[in-house]
Amino acid sequence: MATNYEGAVRAGTLAAARAHSELGTRNIVESSGGNVDIFGVISGLELPLMLRPLKGLLGAYLDDPVPGIIITTERRMSIQRFTAAHEFGHFWMKHQPSLDDEGILRRMPNSPEPTGLFQETEADAFAIGFMMPKWLILGHAVRQGWQKSQFRRPDIVYQLSLRLGASYEATCRTLVRYSLIDVATMDTLLASKPRAQKVALLSGYVPADYRGDVWLLTVADAGTRIEGSRDDIFVVQLAEHSGGGYVWDFDQLVASGFVIAADHRAALDPDGVGGPVVRRITASVDAADRGRVSLEERRPWQPAPPASALTFEFDMTGPEPAGLSRADRRRFLEAA
Numbered sequence: 202m203a204t205n206y207e208g209a210v211r212a213g214t215l216a217a218a219r220a221h222s223e224l225g226t227r228n229i230v231e232s233s234g235g236n237v238d239i240f241g242v243i244s245g246l247e248l249p250l251m252l253r254p255l256k257g258l259l260g261a262y263l264d265d266p267v268p269g270i271i272i273t274t275e276r277r278m279s280i281q282r283f284t285a286a287h288e289f290g291h292f293w294m295k296h297q298p299s300l301d302d303e304g305i306l307r308r309m310p311n312s313p314e315p316t317g318l319f320q321e322t323e324a325d326a327f328a329i330g331f332m333m334p335k336w337l338i339l340g341h342a343v344r345q346g347w348q349k350s351q352f353r354r355p356d357i358v359y360q361l362s363l364r365l366g367a368s369y370e371a372t373c374r375t376l377v378r379y380s381l382i383d384v385a386t387m388d389t390l391l392a393s394k395p396r397a398q399k400v401a402l403l404s405g406y407v408p409a410d411y412r413g414d415v416w417l418l419t420v421a422d423a424g425t426r427i428e429g430s431r432d433d434i435f436v437v438q439l440a441e442h443s444g445g446g447y448v449w450d451f452d453q454l455v456a457s458g459f460v461i462a463a464d465h466r467a468a469l470d471p472d473g474v475g476g477p478v479v480r481r482i483t484a485s486v487d488a489a490d491r492g493r494v495s496l497e498e499r500r501p502w503q504p505a506p507p508a509s510a511l512t513f514e515f516d517m518t519g520p521e522p523a524g525l526s527r528a529d530r531r532r533f534l535e536a537a
């Protein structure tokens with residue numbers, strides 16, 4: 202166990218890197234193009250985990266009679282995921298049992314540790330290193346074509362946070378930890394709330410509330426895995442060569458249970474006639490569950506191959522429900 206804050210951050214970060222290499226999770230995440238499936242990792246190790254409404258706590262790590270984890274159902278999936286990674290960090294680093302409240306989300310160098318040890322700092326550093334490793338942030342940046350300088354933009358950091366499965370705030374703090382932004386930039390980013398990004402992306406469409414996240418999906422998301430929640434909304438933005446008679450076909454999205462709430466076209470070049478346009482649809486999750494969807498840009502009257510396509514996997518069944526995690530439910534179903 203570390204005896205000071207800096208040592209604890211180092212120990213937690215190293216333990217997370219070791220966990221990725223021992224568990225083979227880096228390969229899985231990089232090939233799926235998604236986030237770190239912490240509940241899947243815990244399920245794979247058959248470490249008992251329960252979700253239940255908790256008052257004043259986000260989660261707990263217990264070790265009597267056997268190691269186990271409890272996570273609240275009262276928070277969004279990004280917080281459930283971070284908490285699960287924190288509790289998993291306690292398990293992985295052979296810590297003492299821990300009851301964890303909101304303090305785990307904003308631990309500072311001077312945060313008091315009840316035990317006088319630094320196991321909470323270690324578990325937080327583990328959670329950051331495991332859920333938001335630098336290679337994963339850089340991987341998403343390469344895929345999306347984001348430059349380091351664009352991490353100053355709240356809209357970019359918000360979209361990054363969705364792809365990491367992390368909260369916007371945790372993402373901002375982690376960018377500082379990796380020196381991808383400075384503290385002043387983080388403060389500016391934190392002053393901008395995700396709700397503003399949601400309103401801007403929805404451009405006039407008003408959902409029942411703004412609790413859900415709004416994903417901006419483009420061809421850069423081809424081949425990735427979108428892990429969302431039931432109240433999330435997709436904004437799909439694609440170039441459409443309508444002058445050549447091509448239109449994007451969203452039938453598969455509708456067949457998968459999504460509902461198209463808005464559908465717009467805007468000219469890419471306002472002076473050009475017959476040039477490509479930007480097709481932008483807004484879709485709510487409605488009955489969508491998990492699966493794979495393939496959107497195709499084609500000439501509606503021709504059976505010819507599509508001009509372009511956007512295929513991605515999705516799981517919109519978050520957040521984790523009470524009882525067993527979704528990963529455990531799948532594992533038990535497969536074993537049955």
Ligand SMILES: [Zn+2]
Binds near residue numbers: 291299300320
């Ligand atoms: Zn803890």
